[in-house]
Amino acid sequence: MKSLYLPITVDHIARVEGKGGVEIIVGDEGVKEVKLNIIEGPRFFEAITVGKKLDEALAVYPRICSFCSAAHKLTAVEAAEKAIGFEPREEIQALREVLYIGDMIESHALHLYLLVLPDYLGYSNPLKMVDEYKKEIGIALDLKNLGSWMMDELGARAIHQENVVLGGFGKLPGRATLEKMKRRLQEALPKAEYTFELFSKLEQYEEVEGPIIHMAVKPRDDVYGIYGDAISVSDGFEFPSEDYKKHMVERVVEHSFAKHSFYNDEKPFMTGAISRVVNHADKLYGRAKELYESHKDLLRSTNPFANNLAQALELVYFTERAIDLIDEALAKWSIRPRDEVEIRDGFGVSTTEAPRGILVYALEVKDGRVAYADIITPTAFNLAMMEVHVRMMAEKHYNDDPERLKYLAEMVVRAYDPCISCSVHVARL
Amino acid sequence: MEKKVRIGFYALTSCYGCQLQLAMMDELLQLLPHAEIVCWFMVERDSYEDEPVDIAFIEGSVSTEEEIELVKKIRENAKIVVAVGSCAVHGGVQSWEKDKSLEELWKTVYGDGKVKFEPKMAEPVENYIKVDYRIYGCPPEKKDFLYAIGTFLVGSWPEDIDYPVCVECRLKGHPCILIEKGEPCLGPITRAGCDARCPGFGVACIGCRGAIGYDVAWFDSLAKTFKEKGLTKEEILERMKMFNAHNPKLEEMVEKIFQGVEE
Ligand code: SF4
Ligand code: SF4
Ligand code: SF4
Numbered sequence: 001m002k003s004l005y006l007p008i009t010v011d012h013i014a015r016v017e018g019k020g021g022v023e024i025i026v027g028d029e030g031v032k033e034v035k036l037n038i039i040e041g042p043r044f045f046e047a048i049t050v051g052k053k054l055d056e057a058l059a060v061y062p063r064i065c066s067f068c069s070a071a072h073k074l075t076a077v078e079a080a081e082k083a084i085g086f087e088p089r090e091e092i093q094a095l096r097e098v099l100y101i102g103d104m105i106e107s108h109a110l111h112l113y114l115l116v117l118p119d120y121l122g123y124s125n126p127l128k129m130v131d132e133y134k135k136e137i138g139i140a141l142d143l144k145n146l147g148s149w150m151m152d153e154l155g156a157r158a159i160h161q162e163n164v165v166l167g168g169f170g171k172l173p174g175r176a177t178l179e180k181m182k183r184r185l186q187e188a189l190p191k192a193e194y195t196f197e198l199f200s201k202l203e204q205y206e207e208v209e210g211p212i213i214h215m216a217v218k219p220r221d222d223v224y225g226i227y228g229d230a231i232s233v234s235d236g237f238e239f240p241s242e243d244y245k246k247h248m249v250e251r252v253v254e255h256s257f258a259k260h261s262f263y264n265d266e267k268p269f270m271t272g273a274i275s276r277v278v279n280h281a282d283k284l285y286g287r288a289k290e291l292y293e294s295h296k297d298l299l300r301s302t303n304p305f306a307n308n309l310a311q312a313l314e315l316v317y318f319t320e321r322a323i324d325l326i327d328e329a330l331a332k333w334s335i336r337p338r339d340e341v342e343i344r345d346g347f348g349v350s351t352t353e354a355p356r357g358i359l360v361y362a363l364e365v366k367d368g369r370v371a372y373a374d375i376i377t378p379t380a381f382n383l384a385m386m387e388v389h390v391r392m393m394a395e396k397h398y399n400d401d402p403e404r405l406k407y408l409a410e411m412v413v414r415a416y417d418p419c420i421s422c423s424v425h426v427a428r429l
Numbered sequence: 430m431e432k433k434v435r436i437g438f439y440a441l442t443s444c445y446g447c448q449l450q451l452a453m454m455d456e457l458l459q460l461l462p463h464a465e466i467v468c469w470f471m472v473e474r475d476s477y478e479d480e481p482v483d484i485a486f487i488e489g490s491v492s493t494e495e496e497i498e499l500v501k502k503i504r505e506n507a508k509i510v511v512a513v514g515s516c517a518v519h520g521g522v523q524s525w526e527k528d529k530s531l532e533e534l535w536k537t538v539y540g541d542g543k544v545k546f547e548p549k550m551a552e553p554v555e556n557y558i559k560v561d562y563r564i565y566g567c568p569p570e571k572k573d574f575l576y577a578i579g580t581f582l583v584g585s586w587p588e589d590i591d592y593p594v595c596v597e598c599r600l601k602g603h604p605c606i607l608i609e610k611g612e613p614c615l616g617p618i619t620r621a622g623c624d625a626r627c628p629g630f631g632v633a634c635i636g637c638r639g640a641i642g643y644d645v646a647w648f649d650s651l652a653k654t655f656k657e658k659g660l661t662k663e664e665i666l667e668r669m670k671m672f673n674a675h676n677p678k679l680e681e682m683v684e685k686i687f688q689g690v691e692e
Contacts, residue, residue: 042492042548043442043523047537052525056668059635060522063567066446106453114452114472124474127461141455148453156630158453159446159568160637163630170632252539337631410474 022390022409026398034391036383036413046373054080054343055166057370061361064375065419066159067110070103070151071354073164076375078227079361080166082348086341091332092168093227094325098181099154099161100226100352101322105188106147106158107355108273108311111417112195113140116308119411120202136198139191143315146188150322153177168338175333178326185323192315193287199312200295204305207396208389208412212301213263214275215248215381217241217353224276224283224317226353232279233263234301241351244360245374248381260384261376268384271357272416273310274299288317304389305415311355343368354378356417379418386416434582437468437482439503441489441496442551443521445471446568447514448488454571463582478502484509484581486564487554490516490523494547497557504558511577512553512560515567515672519639522567523551524674553675562587565620567637567672573622590622591643594634598625606633611658613668618646636672640679648682662687 025033045064049057061076062069074096081088088096113136114126123129130137148158153173155161163170173181213235217228231247232238239247248269250259263269277284278301281292291313292299298309347364357378364372389412397405438448448471451457468476478499485507491497504510512518520527526534531550554560564573580587594616598605606628607614615636616628627634640646648669655665665683673679 042535042539043521043551044526044534044537045523047529047534048523048526050537052667053664056635056671060525060671063444063446063522066444066449066568069444069446110453118474125466125472127458127466127472130458130461144453145455156626156632159450162627162632162635165632170627170630 022406022413024390024394024398024405024409026394031391031394031398034387034394036387036390046375049370049373052370054084054365054368054370057373058166059162061375062160065377067107067419068103068354068356068359068377069160070099070155070164071352071359073155073161074100075350075352075354075359075361076363077164077166078350078352079348079363080365081341082350083346083363083365084166084341084344084348085346086167086339088168089332089334089339091329091334092338094329094332095154095169095172096164097226098322098325098329099151099164101318101325102147102150102154102158104147104226104318104355105315105322106144106151107417108315109140109143109147109195111355112199112308112311112315113137115417116414119407119414139194142191143188143195146184149184150181153181165338166343167341168336170337172335172337175330178330182323182326185319185326188319189287189316192312192319193291195315196291196309196312199309200298202305202308204298204303205393205408205411206303207408208305208392209303210392212304212385213267213269214278214301215263215269215271215358216276216279217351217358219280219283219353222283223285223321224280224288225321228351228353231351231358233269234275234278241360242349244349244351244362244376248360248376250376250380259380260387261381262384268388269381270304270385270416271378271381272307273314273355273357274301274304274307275357276353277310277313284317286317286320288313288320291316304385304412307415307417311417347372356419357381377419379416382416382418386413386418433465434463434484435465435467435480435482436484436486437478437480437503437507438466438471438486438488439468439478439499440470441487441499441517441554442492442523443489443514443516445488447516447564447566450568450571451486451513451574454574456571456575460578460582479506481506483507484511486511486513487517487560488513490521490551491554491557492523492549492551494549497549500554500557509561509581510554510558511562511564512555513564514569515565515637515639516551517554518560518563518565519672520551520553520675522671525671527551527670527674556675563589565590565622565638570623589642590620591641591645592621593617593641594619594621594623594625594628594638597621597623598628601625601629603628604631606631607654613655613658613660613665615651615668617651617654618648618669636669638672640669640673640676644678646676646678648676648679649685652683652686656686 021037023035062073151158156163218230219225360376362374612633614633616634619636620638
């Protein structure tokens with residue numbers, strides 16, 4: 001006999017970044033309610049940086065989230081530079097993207113191997129896999145180390161990169177370091193491909209199959225990448241980044257310190273690696289393009305678990321892309337790390353693709369200080385959609401052993417690679 | 430068989446960077462045979478927040494009513510409590526606007542929206558429980574973790590650093606950003622241990638390791654230098670407060686410089 005009211009809760013979802021829980025309430029007629037409780041405390045980043053000097057605010061923003069600190073830093077700096085009317089030189093822009101890719105490589109490697117894979121292999125903790133899965137753990141560490149090292153060289157540190165400043169960098173790595181970076185990226189390619197092979201064999205959980213609206217930043221120059229000035233929607237609609245508020249509407253929900261977002265006011269949507277692939281696969285090139293063509297059915301738009309494989313595909317793509325960007329920077333090489341900036345008044349919006357999806361920074365600068373700040377993170381965008389998918393999973397499994405349901409619910413959440421702490425710390429009405 | 434050290438890593442409100450820094454250390458694999466992870470939600474699904482541990486690492490600032498209860502519980506269960514990182518030790522960057530009210534901050538971000546949890550102003554862990562040791566930084570350096578964990582494992586006690594970033598900066602031979610470029614570098618008041626990381630990249634220190642303890646952070650002398658370079662009192666306070674908002678001496682010492690008192 002089933003009880004009338006059965007809350008199944010995971011108080012603290014493990015192996016994600018930040019504190020959140022899942023609450024599934026089952027009644028007589030099945031699943032009544034599904035909530036993602038985001039219990040991480042608020043840090044009020046927008047409120048505490050308004051009124052502060054621009055450079056100091058820019059040092060604080062990356063502290064929203066460690067997994068994506070380079071993403072936060074670079075997006076904030078771009079918004080600030082747009083606001084003051086400054087455009088970085090091409091080689092600086094290329095190297096900033098290489099730094100961003102360092103974050104992407106590290107983040108995807110950590111997510112796939114340390115957070116996701118243990119579920120599939122039946123481990124509660126990735127460190128326990130060391131003996132049995134030497135090769136996989138070795139690859140995870142190599143890719144992670146490559147990403148961190150790229151961030152060390154270009155950002156001064158793998159977490160909270162102080163080396164990115166208005167106008168460029170504090171200091172540039174030398175040519176020899178960039179050549180070495182290229183070599184290490186080349187050596188990493190087979191490891192990225194191995195990762196793709198490995199993840200292409202994992203279960204997709206048909207229970208959560210269904211149409212999904214995907215949003216992604218439309219890459220600049222028509223090449224699959226991180227920076228862009230418009231947002232594309234999988235239904236064919238496209239809008240300039242400045243209009244993000246019109247089409248990605250936020251609402252406070254009472255069970256979460258993080259707000260939920262909706263497309264055109266009502267529809268939950270997804271953003272992240274799979275959304276980038278769904279919306280912009282035609283802009284891929286190289287080996288990643290081939291892998292995409294041969295695995296299209298797995299990289300489908302209708303299943304959130306495809307996000308894992310999409311991240312693996314991106315490991316291949318961004319590794320190749322970083323090599324090209326380094327070549328581009330070396331071709332235009334000058335040792336000048338930064339240009340003079342004049343801090344004028346203005347307003348700037350930057351939208352970039354963080355490892356987990358669209359990251360928005362809107363900054364207004366007045367008298368050298370931040371006059372207005374609006375920051376929306378990928379996980380905040382994804383929360384509403386995540387709830388939909390956890391519900392779909394729960395509807396199929398509420399009669400199972402509650403432990404099993406918890407496990408599956410956590411796996412759905414993990415497939416999104418949520419960054420719970422960043423979803424909380426920002427976003428305003 | 431050797432008895433394993435039971436460790437817990439607990440997160441309060443933070444960016445998760447201190448844990449990430451630890452999780453990313455390849456050296457962790459060598460440590461593991463000697464340790465049992467009782468609680469560490471970021472890597473271990475079977476984590477238990479209520480179990481006794483030998484060493485409790487706490488990351489993040491106390492920012493909700495629930496977190497006050499949590500730190501008390503951790504203290505009861507742990508032999509050694511280590512506050513990790515600027516959030517846990519100093520309240521973190523989220524304490525930057527310590528002087529604004531919670532209502533004001535809440536309104537700016539959430540408007541009239543309500544949630545069912547109880548937020549509060551961010552505070553260092555030490556405001557609620559006794560902390561035995563601190564690992565500084567935002568995030569800490571890897572060697573900080575190695576040193577602390579290593580000394581615990583041999584049954585010893587790590588030493589605090591009581592000299593500023595400038596010492597390391599001079600030893601490394603970096604050009605001085607404060608003197609040569611006139612930028613507001615916080616190296617002179619900030620606890621060393623990062624090998625003057627930022628000045629090495631030509632960027633002024635923002636003080637992420639927090640002010641040097643033992644009353645050797647000379648906020649006043651540095652404030653005087655900044656004042657001579659044309660910074661206002663507010664600008665000096667703002668910069669020094671990024672990672673030191675809860676420091677009891679800071680305001681008083683900076684204030685002194687603007688009252689015309691000669692040292
Ligand atoms: S101290 Fe810094 S790195 Fe550590 S959790 Fe806090 S904000 Fe993140
Ligand atoms: S650059 Fe900063 S840390 Fe280095 S000596 Fe000058 S003031 Fe000190
Ligand atoms: S130089 Fe200053 S800001 Fe940079 S890591 Fe060291 S203490 Fe932190």
